[in-house]
Amino acid sequence: MLEICNLCKRFGAFEAVKNVSLKVPDGAFLVLLGPSGCGKTTLLRMLAGLELPSEGQIIFDGQTVSDGDRSWAVDPAKRNSGLVFQSYALWPHMSVRGNVEWPLKVMKMPKVERAARINEVLNLLEINQLADRYPNEISGGQQQRVAIARTIAPKPSVLLFDEPLSNLDAKLRVEMRTELMRLHRATGATTVYVTHDQIEAMTMATHVAVMNHGTVQQFGTPADLINTPETAFVATFVGTPPNxxxxxxxxxxxxxxxxxxxxxxxxxxxxxxxxxxxxxxxxxxxxxxxxxxxxxxxxxxxxxxxxxxxxxxxxxxxxxxxxxxxxxxxxxxxxxxxxxxxxxxxxxxxxx
Ligand SMILES: Nc1ncnc2c1ncn2[C@@H]1O[C@H](COP(=O)(O)OP(=O)(O)OP(=O)(O)O)[C@@H](O)[C@H]1O
Known part of the structure; x- marks a missing residue:
């Protein structure tokens, strides 16, 4: 279970995230959907432990990992979550294999086990043939696959994605959408995925939180949002074409x-x-x-x-x-x- 309780984030006097509460079961695919500036990245960064909440708690599997009321948070590397950014941020001096191996070395996984896990994730993302290439020798779409392989290698129980497909062309976006859903089924990791693209949200999510001006306007399944929009904002932001x-x-x-x-x-x-x-x-x-x-x-x-x-x-x-x-x-x-x-x-x- 992933729980967010009364979460707020202020930057000075500006409130970027306002009193957000939601819960999703293990293995859910939660999409944070909303227009630019609505606070979705700030919420994701709090889940990753990169940003301390001003108020409220984040709880992974019954364990509080961030507590704004006590100004306390578990270190990003120690909260069993993995974050994939919009920019791939691969280490240019390391091969594909080296990039994927790095987090496993950091967690001190023994060499034989490490090699097996690298092969497993390279196969899962269908990039084993690229193992010895360097980031500047592969395409943007392939780099994104490597970034995802590197993130899932340590088997995080929560996977966090910040608009991971926005740098890809339209055709590749659609293909990667299907790939990410396959990956989600294969890993079973609870996933939180930020996007402003409602089609992406409606096709991938088990749960969607539609955000606007720092608040959650509606939290539900994609079908809930289409069948019973609770606000005019949701009714005009979700659906093709919108209402x-x-x-x-x-x-x-x-x-x-x-x-x-x-x-x-x-x-x-x-x-x-x-x-x-x-x-x-x-x-x-x-x-x-x-x-x-x-x-x-x-x-x-x-x-x-x-x-x-x-x-x-x-x-x-x-x-x-x-x-x-x-x-x-x-x-x-x-x-x-x-x-x-x-x-x-x-x-x-x-x-x-
Ligand atoms: N470190 C910061 N200091 C001050 N304001 C910030 C900071 N980070 C974010 N904000 C503000 O908080 C609001 C929410 O930003 P956030 O990046 O979470 O939005 P978003 O929904 O992810 O937008 P986008 O889709 O454009 O990335 C914005 O108005 C932004 O300017």
Whole structure:
């Protein structure tokens, strides 16, 4: 079990991580997902022991490894965790084998055992043929594999990844995603993985903590986040494409939805209606439930078409069977279903 209890981190007066609490079972794949600057790296660095919490505790397998309230933490090298960075940070003067061997030497593993373990991890990452090369003689993707091999060699019970795929090209990212999932199954190590890429999060995670401005907005399985987003931020950050959020305000005896008078029964006089992209449709003709938008984008996605419209700062996306006959810049009518999927307050809390 990996437990984080009321964790806070302040840099001077700035609070980078605010009262985060979560628990995952052994062998979980926890993704910390959020936009740049939301505090995910700071949280990961506290898990690695590189940063002392200002308040709260981190507990690995029942043992407290960081305690902000007592300003105390177990040394990074002694907490049975391994960290893989975005930059590979391999030792350039050591071969691939030498890099992977180094942490085993530090832990004083006997030579014969060391050789067996090196072979095991080089095989696991399919880089045994590179064992005698130096970091400047292998590609970026291969260097990342070596960095991962070096991290898992000492068999840490907690593996920490800080955006490990962000320096790789799109195709390699997808391949490495599958590789990392295979590795996770093979090692069984509890994994914490930082990314701002929601597709990566949704495909790899058993548990996701969606972060914004230092707080956890929602903690759950990928399916929880898609099916029941708890905040407007989660609803618009997660999913492909993300959900549509349309402002609804009282207008005389009725309501204006996205600026147009419509028949709707919102739970409050000023709120947000969420519509899933696959429930919207587009057409040339106006009706009681349509919003006129400027067509700004169409793209093919898994045999269907994603259509995006923009008007007065409102952005709507629909997933439809075929592209509308209009051209970019033309007016397209986005048709809303009779009821939204759910409601949020103007400040982003879920209403129903
Ligand atoms: N040592 C530090 N001193 C002061 N402020 C810091 C320090 N480290 C991080 N911060 C601030 O804390 C906030 C969170 O940073 P953090 O690196 O955790 O974000 P992040 O979500 O990982 O972002 P990114 O995806 O861009 O790496 C940022 O506003 C950052 O400027």
């Amino acid at each position: 549509n959020m349309v402002p609804v305000v009282k207008n005389g005896s009725g309501y204006k939805v996205g600026g147009r008078a419509m028949q709707l029964s919102p739970p409050s006089d000023d709120c947000l209606a969420m519509y899933r992209a696959e429930k919207m449709s587009v057409s040339e003709t106006e009706s009681a439930m349509t919003l006129p938008m400027e067509l700004v984008e169409t793209s093919a996605i898994a045999g269907r078409t994603m259509v995006t419209g923009l008007r007065d700062g409102l952005r709507l996306t629909a997933i439809v069977d075929s592209a509308p006959p209009m051209r970019i810049g033309d007016t397209v009518q986005f048709s809303l279903p009779p009821e939204p999927d759910c409601w949020f307050s103007r400040t982003g809390e879920r209403l129903g």
